Amino acid sequence: MDDKYRQGLDKNPANYSSLTPVSFLQRSAHVFPEKAAIVDDDMTLTYSQFYRRCRAMASSLDSMGIKARDTVSVLCFNTHELLECHYSVPMLGAVLNALNTRLDPATLRFILEHGESRLLFYDTEFEPLLKQAVQGMASPPACVAIVRQAGASQGFSSLDYESLVAAGDADxxxxxxxxxxDAIALNYTSGTTGNPKGVVYHHRGAYLAALSNAMAFNMTADTVYLWTLPMFHCNGWSYTWAITAVGGTHVCLRKVQSDHVLERIERCKVTHMCGAPIVLNMLLNDFHNSGQALSSPVQFALGGAAPPSPVIRRAQEIGFGITHLYGLTESYGPSTLCVWQNEWASLSTDDLARKMARQGVGLFAIDDLAVARLDDGAMAPCDGQTLGELVMRGNTLMKGYLKNEAATREAFRGGWFRSGDLAVMHSDGYAEIKDRAKDIIISGGENISSQEVEEVLYRHPRVLEAAVVAMPDDKWGETPCAFVALKDAAQAADEQEIIAFCKANMASYKAPRKVVFGELPKTSTGKIRKNLLREQLAQEGGSGSREDSTQGR
Known part of the structure; x- marks a missing residue:
């Protein structure tokens, strides 16, 4: 029997078109032609100018032979050129590969070769790095210089960005x-071991992620967004497209320095910004030390580990309202949000911090978020206790890993995306991550969450950053070891003070048995490299003292 809702009711150009975030720029240029779209050091662009520049660049790329599914790489700071590439490149159906500016030459070379990059835009500040990266490449990409400083060398390329814009057809x-x-972007993971994996995004996911993130962060046409989050990181969590979608203003920033951040917040009346915990910690510490506070509130979306309650309190005092987001490169950045509930308003500061530190519920384009038991893979009960792997499925998950079918199959095993993060599901349906699977510490048969110990360490008034890893122990198998960076490194470090503070604020068996002071190693995206901390302990053969490791639990 024919389906009456299908017969003669077909897709046609009037009722169906593919979703792509490039259409956001076309719309905003029509709705807000004279509104400031981008504020940068060298120019301020209206939406009309923004759109015409992107079309002109797409025209020039087309003339150079760039076509659909070609990879176009960009090695650039958070400037208007990289933002424009988020539109000009996909206008041709080509794939944008925004490169991490903190990578070493060997990793850059791997990415350019693995992604088969045909064209590379680069800020001239990176010319020495780029020369090393392309050395020995069999098929290096054509290079186009982005000249941001007068007199900058561009001997590596005869082409420059502004000349291509000028030569292109703005219509x-x-x-x-x-x-x-179809693919719209290629982003590489910042893995702590081995070569990074190439994560492929599609136009549909980018479109939905942009709208989802704009809604989650309550963005409107009045939004003024400061680019403290690297645009190379998950395409700026899709805010490269989200701000344009709502007709907000992008405020560019080449490098994140506290005085530059404060100046732009005040001058441009910034309303929203994003960043990793390391960025927030730096700003809070510097603003606090200089006695500075914001003249009007700024919403700060924080990725990475849940913010400890002292960080939330300090942020509120300075003027930042914290929104905690969780996600991965594979999920276009944010995939969960701790949605505010009105009944939380009556909670104490500490109880509220515990609520808001949870990863929460799936964003709008995530269909399902669950915790899978570690033993049999079944869904864990919502008891806030049963530990399992956080899994999800929906429209804002990657197509897969480029040229790596085995890793793609494993990531989507059982019809769910496997995050690799250990979590519990609370009775209200809010998920809370306890640790990365590899970071859980099993001591005497007890599971110790490194994040729980780190939460306590961050409450100590002298602690700036903390990371906890497993340390071999003769009796318990392994115990926690804390690596700590102090706010004032010139002050004397006191290991017993830190350990005693932890024991006073948590079960004593969870407290670190050893504390190592100093700067913490980080990945190119600011994540603490716990693998290097583990290696350091292994090389030192460092376990807790015999006296410590035989103490009662």
């Missing part, structure tokens, strides 16, 4: 991709 008629499943 270039770009076409939407025919299939919204």
């Amino acid at each position: 270039f008629q770009w076409q939407k991709v025919g299939d919204e499943w």
Whole structure:
């Protein structure tokens, strides 16, 4: 029997088109032609100018032979050029590969070769790095210099960005991709071991992630967004497209320095910004030490580990309202949000911090978020106790890993995306991550969450950063070891003071048995490299003292 809701009711150009975030710029240029779209050091662009520049660049790229599914890489700071590439490159159906500016030459070379990059835009500040990266490449990409400083050398390239914009057709008629499943971006993970994996995004996911993140962060046409989050990191969590979608203003920032951040917040009346915990900690510490506070509140979306309650309190005092987001490169950045509930308003500061430190519920384009038991893979009960792996499925998950079918199959095993994060599900349906699977500490048969210990360490008034890893122990198998960076490194470090503080604020068996002071090693995206801390302990053969390791639990 024919389906009456299908017969003669077909897709046609009037009722269906592929979703792509490039359409956001077309719309905002129509709705807000004279509104400031981008504020940068060298120019301020209206939405009309922004759109015409992107079309002109797409025209020039087309003339150079860039076509659909070609990879175009960009090695650049958070400037208007990288933002424009988020539109000009996909206008041709080509794939944007925003490169991490903190990578070493060997990793850059791997990415350029693995992604088969055909064209590379680069800020001239990176010319020495780029020369090393492309040395020995069989098919190096064509290079186009982004000249941001007068007199800067661009001997590596005869082409420059602004010349291509000037030579292009600002009325270039770009076409939407025919299939919204087509790739729009290629982002590489910041893995702590081995080569990074190439994560492929599609137009549909980018479109939905942009709208989802704008809604989660309550963004409107009045939003003024400061680019403290690297645009190379998950395409700026899709805010490269989200701000444009709502018709807000992008405020660019080449390098995150506290005085520059404060100046732009005050001058441009910034309303929103994002960053990793390391960025927030730096700003809070520097603002506190200089006695500075914000003249009006700024919403700060924080990625990474849940913010400890002292950080939330300090942020509120300075003027930042914290929104905790959780996600991965594979999920276009944010995939969960700790949605505010009105009944939380009556909670104490500490109880509220515990509520808001949870990862929460799936964002709008995530269909399902669950915790899978570690033993049999079944869904864990919502008891806040049963530990399992956080899994999810929905529209804002990657297509897969480029040229790595085995890793892609494993990531999507059982019809869910496997995050690799250990979590519990609370009775209200809010998820809370306890640790990375590899970071859980099993001591005498008890599971100790390194994040729980770190939460306590961050409450200590002298602690700036903390990381906890497993340390071999003769009796308990392994015990926690804390690596701590102090706010004032010139002050004397006191290991017993830190250990005693932890024991006074948590079960004593969870407290670190050893504390190592000093700067913490980080990945190129600011994550603490716990693998290096483990290696350091292994090389030192460092376990807790015999006296410590035989203490009662």
